[in-house]
Amino acid sequence: MVTRFLSWTRQAGALLNKDFKAEFRTKYALNSFLMFAVTTLVIVSFAVGPYYLDPVMHASFIWIIIFFSAMAGLARAFIKEQERGTVYALKLSTTPEIIYLGKFCFNLLLLLLVLLVIIPFYFFFLSPSVGNPLLLVVVLLLGSLGLTGTTTILSAIVSKANVKGNLLPVLAFPVLLPLLITSINGTRLALEGYTFGEASSELRVLSSFFVIMTTVSLLLFNYVWED
Amino acid sequence: MFWKVFLGIWMSLVIIASFLYAPPALGLGEVSRIIYYHVPLAWVAVLAYMVSMINAIKYLRTSSIEYDYRTSFNAEVGTIFALLATVTGAIFANATWGTYWNWDPRQTSIFVLLLIYGSYFALRSAIDDREQKARLSSVYAIIAFITVPFLVFIIPRIYASLHPDPIVNIEGRLQMDARMLQVFISSLAGFTGIYFWIYNLQNRIINLKGKIKGRL
Numbered sequence: 226m227v228t229r230f231l232s233w234t235r236q237a238g239a240l241l242n243k244d245f246k247a248e249f250r251t252k253y254a255l256n257s258f259l260m261f262a263v264t265t266l267v268i269v270s271f272a273v274g275p276y277y278l279d280p281v282m283h284a285s286f287i288w289i290i291i292f293f294s295a296m297a298g299l300a301r302a303f304i305k306e307q308e309r310g311t312v313y314a315l316k317l318s319t320t321p322e323i324i325y326l327g328k329f330c331f332n333l334l335l336l337l338l339v340l341l342v343i344i345p346f347y348f349f350f351l352s353p354s355v356g357n358p359l360l361l362v363v364v365l366l367l368g369s370l371g372l373t374g375t376t377t378i379l380s381a382i383v384s385k386a387n388v389k390g391n392l393l394p395v396l397a398f399p400v401l402l403p404l405l406i407t408s409i410n411g412t413r414l415a416l417e418g419y420t421f422g423e424a425s426s427e428l429r430v431l432s433s434f435f436v437i438m439t440t441v442s443l444l445l446f447n448y449v450w451e452d
Numbered sequence: 453m454f455w456k457v458f459l460g461i462w463m464s465l466v467i468i469a470s471f472l473y474a475p476p477a478l479g480l481g482e483v484s485r486i487i488y489y490h491v492p493l494a495w496v497a498v499l500a501y502m503v504s505m506i507n508a509i510k511y512l513r514t515s516s517i518e519y520d521y522r523t524s525f526n527a528e529v530g531t532i533f534a535l536l537a538t539v540t541g542a543i544f545a546n547a548t549w550g551t552y553w554n555w556d557p558r559q560t561s562i563f564v565l566l567l568i569y570g571s572y573f574a575l576r577s578a579i580d581d582r583e584q585k586a587r588l589s590s591v592y593a594i595i596a597f598i599t600v601p602f603l604v605f606i607i608p609r610i611y612a613s614l615h616p617d618p619i620v621n622i623e624g625r626l627q628m629d630a631r632m633l634q635v636f637i638s639s640l641a642g643f644t645g646i647y648f649w650i651y652n653l654q655n656r657i658i659n660l661k662g663k664i665k666g667r668l
Contacts, residue, residue, distance in 0.1 A: 375595075378591075378595065379592075379595075382575070382588045382591065382592060385579065385584055385588055386575065386578040386579050386588075387578055387579065387580055388578045392574065392575065392578055395570075395571050395574050396571050396574075396575060396592060398567065398571070399564055399567040399568040399571055399596055399599075400568075400595060400596050400599050401599075402564055402567075402599070402603065403599050403602035403603050403606050404602075406606055406607070407606055430602065430605070430606060434599075434602060437598060438595075438598075438599075441594070441595060441598055442595070445512075445591045445594060445595065448512055448587050448588075448590070448591050449587070449588060449591055452584075
């Protein structure tokens, strides 16, 4: 059991390492992801201008920015393997579950890197007041986990389709709707300064969403991956 | 043949009874007669989606293509019935609450359900290879359906419901006038019969298609 777990982490780590090396040679995904997020943020900032926003508006804007930039940035994880023809080498080298885990870790790191830039920028441009910063971090983290877990398997599905362009947001929106509603609500609670106890049901929904989606993805990924 | 005629007569009787035999519900007035259509339509939509899900899982287990035909066909039937349920619900909403749409939890969840199956059909049309289309869309249908229980839990916390099942259905028991209940149950049975009739027709078409392909 333990050795199997260790070998899984080692192999998934190797895949993650490979993806990172490939990514930092071109920085294409990270750059486009980041620029998309910044552009969306600036549009929001321009549109809002000098007006005062409620916490619920801030929470909605934050998650709209995260959702759409994630759709633009995370779609490429499998498409690029398909385009370069490396997908067959990947198929030969390891099992589907490990591929899913490796890609999941890569997407998660990518998303967290972008959040690390975009959230301070958001505060810089729109200066919302934060009542409970720690809760905000936890909500953002749990939300990103669920978002990445779902997007990873959906982007694998999209990479097999003929029309790859706009399919991911279409597929992801209904699946992610419970996550988005809960994240927006959790972010609003954090901005208004509620405690962890008062936001516990949001946190529970977010973490169970993540666990359920990852488990189902691991079970079903085999069917997506085989030809 | 017998069943077709029987269903036709049965449904005609239900339609007549729903307007002439059953009394209007207390507090809701004449407009309450829509429940003889709205509730069975929603029930058939759920039934068709369930059958579609079961066939999706069966397809992934056996990879025999006829299950995929059934999955997509039941998803289509479910979508048509869900659309009709949405429209009848909106008409009722306009008559009693004064607006067609107000993001009531029921409206939100059926809207998400329609979105899920809209995406499902978009995905199917985006893949050419027959087998890949079947496999990927089955996976998507399962993933999408798993999130529905979350919605059931989350949405009522955000929006309050005005849906009248608390009026008809106090304390979990069906409290209806005896004549209303008769028409309601017959209508449910009739619509379920219509669904099985469509299901049977489609199965025969699928089988015939398979035979034609085998001969070519």
